[in-house]
Amino acid sequence: MDWLFVLMPIAGVKIFWPGLIILGIGVGVIGGFFGMGGAWMVTPGLNILGFPMPSPSEPTSPTWLANH
Numbered sequence: 001m002d003w004l005f006v007l008m009p010i011a012g013v014k015i016f017w018p019g020l021i022i023l024g025i026g027v028g029v030i031g032g033f034f035g036m037g038g039a040w041m042v043t044p045g046l047n048i049l050g051f052p053m054p055s056p057s058e059p060t061s062p063t064w065l066a067n068h
Helices: 017-034 039-049 062-067
Strands: 005-008 013-016
Touching: 005 017, 013 017, 017 039
Parallel strands: none
Antiparallel strands: 005 013
8 A cells, every 4th residue: 555655755754645635625625615825724734644844834935035
């Protein structure tokens, strides 16, 4: 059953890829119905799937990086 997992090299963890698809569809449907961004749903979802918390919540904005 190793084929059900994919290595995420930056986070350094193996993730259940069908869970990523289910998470993406769920966030898309809920975000589409309610018209809100999905980041508040994706971050805890990725944590449940096994991502360490700093990985999905790290700021990647060039503005933030330039100011800190």
